[in-house]
Amino acid sequence: MKYKAYKDRLTTIADIGYSIGLLSWDQETYMPEKGAGFRAQQMATLSGLVHEHFTDKDFGKILKKLNENPKKLNEKQKRNVAQTLKDYKKQKKYSREFVELLSKTTSECFQSWQKARKENNFKLYAPHLTKMIELKRKEADILGYKKHPYDALIDQYEPGARVADLDVLFKDVREQLVVFVKKIAAAKQNEDKFMYLHYPKDKQWDFGIDLLKQMHFDFEAGRQDISAHPFTTSFNPKDVRVTTRISEDNLKSMIWSCIHEGGHGLYEQGLPESEYGLPSGEAISLGIHESQSRLWENMVGRGLPYWKANMKTLQKYFPANLNNISAEQFYKAANIVAPSFIRTEADELTYHFHILIRYEIEKALMEGKLEVKNLPEYWNARYKEYLGIKVPNNTQGVLQDIHWSHGSIGYFPTYSLGSFYAAQFYATAKKEIKSLENKIENGNLLPLLEWLREKIHHHGKYYSAEELCKKVTGEKLNFSYFMDYAKGKYSALYNIK
């Protein structure tokens, strides 16, 4: 009975939370512009209700009793209760004053960032970001940590991830990936001009839908729409929304954002419906979520077998542009490695330098070793060092990302973790699924999806990221999988010995 009360409460909270999800989805896709003010208020009200229902004392009592007397619970139920109790205790640490201050600061910080970015004027943003960083250091103290204040923040996005481990990981990125990318830069470059011809919007849209269908994204339990920044959101496993963007003079933008979000969407559609609202019905972490999008986007969607399967379809949509382009040529064009200023436009290798830089900055900010006013200088120096490029202005530099203005410190590392997990999962899938890449070459993506469903999606949050990784691949996260993938693929692509 107590477990039922616990589940009912979480169902109510999920119902409200996913309603916020729809308010937010609509805001990014269909909401008329003048609706923004009331929409923000409506979302804030519902967020308040979620907090109220989750931190309610009676609910706390139920959680504690269940946790102390878990005899009648099965293993999954025990883990659910333990997870929720952990979240409950965390939420209870925040005073109302702190939450309100954080909310106010976030709003101001976001607005100043928008203006600063538009006007290429970092000084407009600096005082608000300084306040935000101070608050985030306080938040780390409120939440508590053992070794590093940054740990407390990372844990909100990637439970269990710690600076001690990430330092090792990003050291590898710095030492191994930087060296390899330099080799690529020195090699003969491939051609991708045909990607930037005119590609009409409607045909790109249709091709994207074809790709999602081929991935077995269930359009009876989800849909795709257009938004300025592609994203995935879900209101339950039977209603998963992905969005894409289409640029008529850049075919790359739609294709790989579509596959990427499709990967996120498949994870959400694969979560167990019966566990709605419970930890066992949720994604494990942002890193594991990103592993699903990156696996589909990069290991599958930027692979040669995939384009052998799909080149003819693509040519039918754009015969004039692509009839003379072979699957091999398309594959090469899909994998151009070159340093660039903007994270979201980076290739799958140099992308991690963008994250590395942000990781180093966030750590330094949290340690108090870096002051906000010195951020642009620090940023530009790192871009020179790791990517060998001179950042032309702050808008294309330190002002490019929304994350810090939203108070999301500790979020960036999950992007790299996602890619590294993806490489490790995919290496295992190749071992376990007979002739996987032949199957992909034949356009048969179901065996891979079924493998991901069984190994990852169906478990919800039952395992931690580390447990899952060990269970699926036999070992914890190991950067060498990604490095092997990168070397194998790009050595061939760029004729590197």
Place this chain on the structure above:
Amino acid sequence: MKYKAYKDRLTTIADIGYSIGLLSWDQETYMPEKGAGFRAQQMATLSGLVHEHFTDKDFGKILKKLNENPKKLNEKQKRNVAQTLKDYKKQKKYSREFVELLSKTTSECFQSWQKARKENNFKLYAPHLTKMIELKRKEADILGYKKHPYDALIDQYEPGARVADLDVLFKDVREQLVVFVKKIAAAKQNEDKFMYLHYPKDKQWDFGIDLLKQMHFDFEAGRQDISAHPFTTSFNPKDVRVTTRISEDNLKSMIWSCIHEGGHGLYEQGLPESEYGLPSGEAISLGIHESQSRLWENMVGRGLPYWKANMKTLQKYFPANLNNISAEQFYKAANIVAPSFIRTEADELTYHFHILIRYEIEKALMEGKLEVKNLPEYWNARYKEYLGIKVPNNTQGVLQDIHWSHGSIGYFPTYSLGSFYAAQFYATAKKEIKSLENKIENGNLLPLLEWLREKIHHHGKYYSAEELCKKVTGEKLNFSYFMDYAKGKYSALYNIK
């Protein structure tokens, strides 16, 4: 301070209520089909929260204190408080048991109706509808009434409307309109075959958007989408959603549903933003809402001046179908009067016979003079009597409307009230706006909209329907305005002396 607490509570309730509105809008427009189950649950949870927040004892105390000590309140605030207190007392009358029973019965009744309609089998529906009618009679007792149990139900949709008045109104419909429509039936009939040629979807859509823009529907504060059944919903005056449907072999369907919903949408966009969540920020009643849609759809959108303004644009979209059709011919085709089985497809005159029949039935059901099992027979006899047609089957007869299956008894009369109010308002507008129909003929609809804004929209629910009608037109609802409108228009159209 107390008034602020009152307003804050209503704002919270509105935030939740309008979130349900979005969940519902999405359900009808974009939600993937498998999402239906969880969506229903999410809407139920939020509805429960609205009820909980509204019927909260502390809120009741605030309301009562404000109502007893209204010295510090201005007239608008006093009326708001009185209105909310009235609603509060009404909501408090419902026991949890009754609400749950009603909800369960509604769900079963709706499902049985869907099946019965599909299979043309009234017997599947009858036992559930019988239960529903019993509950509705109980509900009338719970709510209380002075003269007629039906009064209690009508009041939920059209506050202040009573059987005593509606009987007089529908007597006029029966006596005057039936006679006039018989004259039309005996006259030489007009031609509308060209309305049923092939009209491609995209062009119809574009033309509909043109019409809405001409009406000054603000697309920065609203949007149009497609749904199976056109409707209007609003999440605040800055975010108003209308929907339409497009049939490629019936141009009428899109045009007048689009103008109709546009009329509803303009009312919502005209409600005072500062009164969000308060009675003074809400529509008065369903009848007044319908007066806005009907005024635009019929008095404006089925008028000759309107088509003199828009015929050329329409011809540009469909030259092959319409280049030989004059504005006068189009006007005639837009106003064919002929008896039909389906209410939603009826012309603006015979429409009221459909409502009259439903009104008589609802009244008889509430009085216990009619049993559900005898409904089909009763229905078919009335269609024979008032419309002179033989209903071919129950699907096209008594099973056609969703309303009763939802427990909406007392809703239908508001459709007729809307048309009658519309005729009365429009007659006044013609007097007060200099050469209104010349303006319409020039495509200038702004003077009319501004008049409606000032006279009706801006007041929210400050006045009752009766008060508003008196204030705007100098007298209470008077059926002769509609009859004069009908006679003037259709005598000319059908050459009736």
